[in-house]
Amino acid sequence: DQQVKQNSPSLSVQEGRISILxxxxxxxxxxxxxxxxxxxxxxxxxxxxxxxxxxxxxxxRFTVFLNKSAKxxxxxxxxxxxxxxxxxxxxxxxxTSGSRLTFGEGTQLTVNP
Amino acid sequence: xxxxxxxxKYLFRKEGQNVTLSCEQNLNHDAMxxxxxxxxxxxRLIYYSQIVNDFQKGDIAEGYSVSREKKESFxxxxxxxxxxxxxxxxxxxxxxxxxxxxxxxxxxxVT
Numbered sequence: 001d002q003q004v005k006q007n008s009p010s011l012s013v014q015e016g017r018i019s020i021l022x023x024x025x026x027x028x029x030x031x032x033x034x035x036x037x038x039x040x041x042x043x044x045x046x047x048x049x050x051x052x053x054x055x056x057x058x059x060x061r062f063t064v065f066l067n068k069s070a071k072x073x074x075x076x077x078x079x080x081x082x083x084x085x086x087x088x089x090x091x092x093x094x095x096t097s098g099s100r101l102t103f104g105e106g107t108q109l110t111v112n113p
Numbered sequence: 114x115x116x117x118x119x120x121x122k123y124l125f126r127k128e129g130q131n132v133t134l135s136c137e138q139n140l141n142h143d144a145m146x147x148x149x150x151x152x153x154x155x156x157r158l159i160y161y162s163q164i165v166n167d168f169q170k171g172d173i174a175e176g177y178s179v180s181r182e183k184k185e186s187f188x189x190x191x192x193x194x195x196x197x198x199x200x201x202x203x204x205x206x207x208x209x210x211x212x213x214x215x216x217x218x219x220x221x222x223v224t
Binding site: 036 | 157203
């Protein structure tokens with residue numbers, strides 16, 4: 001049972017434009033959501049998180065939106081840069097159950113110069 | 114320099130041998146985790162520990178064992194019972210209910 005799903009395995013955008021990465025979840029108990037960026041053969045890097053009490057969180061070029069009724073979150077990167085090319089994972093947890101995360105399968109973002 | 118270290122970066126073993134992967138953190142995090150990543154897939158949780166001398170099975174614990182004798186260290190042993198041990202193994206740590214921070218990973222190849 002895939003509780004966190006990223007339906008797009010890949011996304012290609014032009015430098016300077018917006019990148020939108022999407023993630024859906026099925027477990028209504030999830031109340032904390034995170035995005036990670038990963039380069040090949042390296043560990044994931046934490047980017048941004050959002051609690052279920054919010055619907056938006058912004059950090060520089062990165063904004064995460066949460067739509068609880070649709071069980072959907074998205075990561076917006078504006079403007080996109082070639083260095084943003086990586087695999088992006090969304091993850092979710094139930095805070096009262098500790099920090100155990102459930103990850104999506106990842107989306108490969110390619111930003112073309 | 115604070116962070117999470119995993120060693121070695123690459124590890125090769127013969128089938129039937131147990132192998133232990135190292136994970137150390139100096140972030141003073143209470144919780145530590147082990148994941149594996151296979152090509153084209155997300156991260157799957159093997160084991161996690163929220164306090165010294167205690168740990169819990171994740172989603173794919175069969176064929177693996179861990180110990181948590183010190184707060185800073187959470188070694189993972191891949192036993193001969195693990196049917197498909199070749200993978201990229203990632204260790205992470207966090208404060209409780211905070212984001213997880215990952216080490217650089219160990220690529221294990223079993224032939």
